Amino acid sequence: MYKIADIQDYRMPKTAIAATSWLSGLTEIIEGRYQDEESVQRLLMLIAETTQLRNVSIAMPDSPSRFKAQYCSTGVSNGVYSFAVQHALCRQFESREWLVIKEGSERPEAVNPGSCSLTGQDRCLLVPLMLRQSVLAVLVMDLRGAQLDNLELSFVHCMGAQIAQILATQVVPNFKTLYARPYQRVQQDELGDINAAIEKCNGNKTMAAKVLGLTPRQLRYRLAKLSEDGDVELTH
Numbered sequence: 001m002y003k004i005a006d007i008q009d010y011r012m013p014k015t016a017i018a019a020t021s022w023l024s025g026l027t028e029i030i031e032g033r034y035q036d037e038e039s040v041q042r043l044l045m046l047i048a049e050t051t052q053l054r055n056v057s058i059a060m061p062d063s064p065s066r067f068k069a070q071y072c073s074t075g076v077s078n079g080v081y082s083f084a085v086q087h088a089l090c091r092q093f094e095s096r097e098w099l100v101i102k103e104g105s106e107r108p109e110a111v112n113p114g115s116c117s118l119t120g121q122d123r124c125l126l127v128p129l130m131l132r133q134s135v136l137a138v139l140v141m142d143l144r145g146a147q148l149d150n151l152e153l154s155f156v157h158c159m160g161a162q163i164a165q166i167l168a169t170q171v172v173p174n175f176k177t178l179y180a181r182p183y184q185r186v187q188q189d190e191l192g193d194i195n196a197a198i199e200k201c202n203g204n205k206t207m208a209a210k211v212l213g214l215t216p217r218q219l220r221y222r223l224a225k226l227s228e229d230g231d232v233e234l235t236h
Contacts, residue, residue, distance in 0.1 A: 022050045022155065026162065036166050041071055043166075047139075047159050048073035051151050055142035058129070058163065059089050061204045069140070084108070085140060088126055093135045093207070099126040113153045118143065127156055129164040134210035136167045168211060191226050194219070 025046045033039045040058070048056045057069035057079060067089045069079035081089070088099050088108035098116070099108040101124040108126070118125070127139040139160050143151075197208040209219035 022046060025050075026159070030162070033166075036169065037071075040163055040166050043159060043163050044071050044073055047141075047156065050155060051141070051146075053141055053143070053146050053151075057140045059085075059126075059138040059140050060202075061093075061137075061207045062202050063204065065090055067138070070137075081140070085124060085126070088124075089138055089140075092126055092128055092138055096128050096130060096133070096135055098128065100124065101126075113157055116153060118148045118151060120148070122148070125156075127160050129160045129167065131161075131164045131168045132213055134213070136164050136211060139163070190222065194222065194226075 026043070029039055029042045029046065044056055044058060048054065053073075055072070055074055057072040057074075057076075059067040059081065060070040062068040065086075067081060067086060069076065069081065072079055084101055084106040087106070088101060091097075091108065092099055095110070097110040098113050100111050100116075100118070100122045101108050102121045103123050111125075113127075123142070123144050125141040125143055127141065128135045129137045129139055139156070141156070194208070194212065197211050198205055201207040201211065205219060206216050209216045212219065214222070
């Protein structure tokens, strides 16, 4: 049997205390969620605070091959990324990989979040924010000068999933049910949701299709079908 003194001397590990702290913050944000944009910004600040990274942002599509920092922990809005990051983002929306850019290199490298160990040579980590196997946005984490021992990738993964959920419902309010079956019959009342998704994705129909749970070909078919069925205005 264990001695009473041994039991009393037991202390919770530091990692458990840290987890309790950020879980409390996450719960508060989700329970009090009202304005989606404000909730996304609060989640981003929680990530920055927990990882002790100063510059964490969310890259959103601005055009078919360009992305902007729509949310940023430094308070900058619509920030511009470097060529190396822009190149990595274009790759990431297709590959869905976690990518890292190292010091002295412009070429991103794929990493496995389950077994990855970041080093001082890593200057930027890019994490895809995914829902239904589609990349909605990318979490861009500036690692320069950071204590990477504080960076738990499982925490980043969890927070990224929460942000993806909010971003998806921001684009299409009834996202969870409307496109549960991608091959369902075209409905006339879909047009408003399709146009809203295209507008939110800054005219990028490929990204809008991913958000809606469709392939680009399925989206083109639906737009063509809706155009044939009536005199409707389509977003271009």
